[in-house]
Amino acid sequence: MFEDRADAGDRLAAELERRGLEADVVLGIPRGALPVAKPVANALEADLDIVVARKMGAPGNPELALGAVASDGTVWRNDALIDQLDVSEAYVEDVRTMEADNAREKLARYRETDELPDLAGARVVVVDDGVATGATATACLRQIREADAASLVLAVPVGSPSAVDSLRSEADDVVALRTPENFRAVGQFYRTFGQVSDADAIDYLES
Template structure:
């Protein structure tokens, strides 16, 4: 159980330091990951930036994720769910384009229009506050891998064991402090799991706390 996201980030940072992990850049998935990623970046002496993805909602049920797409168009589809619902290719293309644009807009707001850093040959750590379905994490990891990073690590305080196992195919290394079999939702492992505002997230990104 973590007190809050900052506590989780400090514990995660200590674990990564103990493992001797090296990083050139740490990427937080907005908004909730930024309070976690800030202590990690500080401990590893790495630049902190963001990698953004958006869930692709089902027809008439936007909360049900058919997959996720990153700001560069890197996409992950939940093929089983898509097949069960009989979702058309035309709908998938439309929602992918729409949410990719939303992700780009969000990334631009966080970076104030700056481009995503060049990951070619870089050691990159992607941080989230926890992993449930892994939809957005998968899309984010694919963006970083496609950008020719030398080594990609996913680091989270807590996650679903099954999802984390699946994510091992998307990254060179997956590190989680807690992998409880009783996992239901990320928030159950935090005493304080309140919303993080855009302003708060940007403050963490700029070096605040």
């Protein structure tokens, strides 16, 4: 159990240091990842920045992810679920376009540009506060791959075993402090897991 996101970040940073991991940039997935990513970036003496993706919600159930799309349009689709729910390609394309626009708007709100930092040749660590389905993390990792990063590591305090396993094919390494079999939601492993506002998340980037 983590006390809060800052505690999770401290523990994650300690594990990455123990492994001797080196990084040029740490990218948090806003908003909840920024309090976790800040101590990681500090420990690794790396720049702190963001990468943004948005979940593509199912018809009538926006919390159910048909996939996710990053700010540049890079997409991950859960084709099995799309087929199971008999979702039309027109719907999938509409929601992909809408959420890609939303991701670009969020990126611009945080960075004052809708472009990622230059990651070509960089050693990149992506941090989230946890992974449930891994949808948004997958879209983020694929975008960073397209940016020609030299190395790509995903680091999270906690994740579902199935999501963490699937993400191993998207990064050079995945570091998860906990992968409990009884995983139901990220928040169950934090004593305090309140919402992180945009203003607070931006403060982490600017401090």
